[in-house]
Amino acid sequence: MSKSKSISIEVGQIFSLQVAPGNIIKGENSLSNSGDAIASFGQMPLVVGGEKTIKLIETYLEPICKKFNLKPRYASYLPDCSETSLKRLEKAVKTHEADFIIGVGGGKSLDSAKLLAHNCHLPVITIPTSGATCAAWTALSNIYSESGAFQYDVSLRHCPNLLILDYNIIASAPKYTLIAGIGDAIAKWYEASVSSGNSTATLTIAAVQQARVLRDILLQKAETALQNPLSETWKEVVDATVLLAGVSGGLGGANCRTVAAHAVHNGLTHLEATHGKLHGAKVAYGILVQLRLEETIANNQLAKTARQQLIKFYQSIGLPITLEDLGLTNITLNQLRQCAEITCKPESDIHRLPFNVTPDILLSAMVSTMA
Structure with missing residues (x-):
């Protein structure tokens, strides 16, 4: 009679996704x-x-x-x-x-x-x-x-x-609140497309594509929507900023996490002069910083094109493009360097970029978003 053999079954990693509100x-x-x-x-x-x-x-x-x-x-x-x-x-x-x-x-x-x-x-x-x-x-x-x-x-x-x-x-x-929401929402594409890397996971792909659709809706409809509150176009943009913007993170989970745009926001909150600006306004500026980093460090010409496109879009609806637009006209170099150091702490999501970012490199990008 042969002895039974114990079979070891390797269980795959279990993920928990919080995709959407209950209702x-x-x-x-x-x-x-x-x-x-x-x-x-x-x-x-x-x-x-x-x-x-x-x-x-x-x-x-x-x-x-x-x-x-x-x-x-x-x-x-x-x-x-x-x-x-x-x-x-x-x-x-x-x-x-x-x-x-x-x-x-x-x-x-x-x-x-x-x-x-x-x-x-x-x-x-x-x-x-x-x-x-x-x-x-x-x-x-x-x-x-x-x-x-x-x-x-x-x-x-x-x-x-x-x-x-x-x-x-x-x-x-106030209109500026929806403008800030547009800035926060449009960041989903620029961050998720980087943080997802070359993932072939079905839900990650879906999340990134949802972020792309979100970006396109905002680029195409935001300016008209802001001029026509309660119009169908306005409702579509509100749905995009409040609802659709949450879909990418819900579907993609950790694979569609925030990257440099939100990391820059987090650093900026340590400067009291930015407290009068909404979250989405600081995130919108952070997208330009992220694209500037991709352009200068990774020599990514698509990032340069995207940054130039966003600058025109920001100008059309009133999102900040420079530090001065964020109320940092009188910021000292030392204060800005401290902000960059906070942004580059080891636990920061800025390190989800596919290249190394130091405070000095980040500082250079923060002052050259219009370059």
Whole structure:
């Protein structure tokens, strides 16, 4: 009788992808008509946002809360999406006995709400009040210092349980917020196409192609959309910045991660003079820096052509092209060098570029985006 042999089976690596929110409701006046969906999550929501946004959104939520007998508590995330603010919000969850979180506002308030829900194991609804970022979609939160300097990001267990995109609320936001969202969204192509390398993974290919489609939509339709709020073209661009921009990261995961454009943004947040500029504006400038690096270090002429194309596009809609456009007219060389050093820290995503980048090389690229 032969002895049985043990068979060793090598199990392949298991991936977890957070692709999309559990449900999306979008349209004109969609928030006022979402009472049933909101009430399905519980009775004691903690509503997280900035002070101005809370006042705005309260006029929409109060009739819903009255109709469905919800008992909301409103809490500000300010001064920033920081560790200190999160601890204070976690206490608010406990004292209110909240059973779900509602995040309202821009990127930092939505990131705060998502991470709060993640930490407290509660469902979260995101309600963006501008088209400035795709934070309402993603399973990611960025953490900043109380003074607004980027610290690190946190991957979340899942995307929001519900995303409500109300076009009328988005249209009431200043135009520069959507312009910033266009800058943040268009970066998906320039970063994903580099970070994905020569991957043949099906979902990575799909993610990169989605990013290309996103870029093309914005290049073709952004200028017209900005001139015609609530038009069909405008809605397509808002869908692109808030929704489609999240698809690439969701499908591609780590293979479609941020590269130099967002790394430059993270470094710039350590300069107080840039705090008046939105996330997407700094990312848009970071794309030009990334392309300048690809052009000068890798001698990539396609990068030069892309940079020149983007400069014309930026000029047509009002995105920053130079350090001066970011409010850094009086920046000293030493301050800029410190920013470059922060951007080039070992853990930075700038090192996902297929070549080495030092602070001196980066500094040169940052001052020559128009070259």
